[in-house]
Amino acid sequence: DGGITQSPKYLFRKEGQNVTLSCEQNLNHDAMYWYRQDPGQGLRLIYYSQIVNDFQKGDIAEGYSVSREKKESFPLTVTSAQKNPTAFYLCASLGIYSNQPQHFGDGTRLSIL
Amino acid sequence: GESVGLHLPTLSVQEGDNSIINCAYSNSASDYFIWYKQESGKGPQFIIDIRSNMDKRQGQRVTVLLNKTVKHLSLQIAATQPGDSAVYFCADHTGRRALTFGSGTRLQVQP
Numbered sequence: 001d002g003g004i005t006q007s008p009k010y011l012f013r014k015e016g017q018n019v020t021l022s023c024e025q026n027l028n029h030d031a032m033y034w035y036r037q038d039p040g041q042g043l044r045l046i047y048y049s050q051i052v053n054d055f056q057k058g059d060i061a062e063g064y065s066v067s068r069e070k071k072e073s074f075p076l077t078v079t080s081a082q083k084n085p086t087a088f089y090l091c092a093s094l095g096i097y098s099n100q101p102q103h104f105g106d107g108t109r110l111s112i113l
Numbered sequence: 114g115e116s117v118g119l120h121l122p123t124l125s126v127q128e129g130d131n132s133i134i135n136c137a138y139s140n141s142a143s144d145y146f147i148w149y150k151q152e153s154g155k156g157p158q159f160i161i162d163i164r165s166n167m168d169k170r171q172g173q174r175v176t177v178l179l180n181k182t183v184k185h186l187s188l189q190i191a192a193t194q195p196g197d198s199a200v201y202f203c204a205d206h207t208g209r210r211a212l213t214f215g216s217g218t219r220l221q222v223q224p
Binding site for chain 2 (some may be wrong): 006013033041045052099101103106
C-alpha cells in the first residue's frame, strides 16, 4: 500500500540536543510538508518542499531545519534553538495535480526530557 | 492574516442523530476546501472536499455545504456512529503552498 511513514512514533529530546524526525513516502508525490500540532490547536506549517533540493519556510520555521535530497524523503531536524519543541509533528505529501487533498502520516510525538 | 476557523470546539450528539460541524474562512480568494477527520494519536484523514464552483457535495453519509457569500462551510454527517467520534478540521488549500487549518471541532457520539 502506498503511504507516508513517519518515525519514530515517540521521541524524547534532552536540553541542547538536536533531533531528527523521519518522513518517507512511496506515493511518488512531488511536494512534501511538515506541520506542528499543539494540544487543542490546528496544524501550523513549518517547512514545505515542492521539488527535490528545494524547500521553503512556513509560518513557524525558526528552530527547525529540513533537507530534500530524495523525492521520497523529507526529514525534519528540531534544533536546540527551538525552545518549545514539545508537540505532535505531522508530515504530508501532495501529487502534481491541483485541487486534491494532502496525504498525512501518523505523526511523531516529541517531548522534552 | 487570513484564517480558517471553527465555531464550536466540542459537539456532542446521540448515536443515530445527524451532526453538523461549521467552519468560517476569511480569504475570499480561496477556491478549494477539505474536511479532515483526526483520531487521537493519528494523522488527519481526508473525508470530503469541495471546490468554489460548487455549493454542495455529497459522499457516503457526509455532505459539505459551501456558502461563498458569507464565507462559511459546513460538514453534515448523517446517522452519526460511535466510530465518527474524532476531531474534525476544515482546511483551505488554495494553491500548492500548504493547508490553512482551523483549530478543529471535537465530535463526541453518545451511545
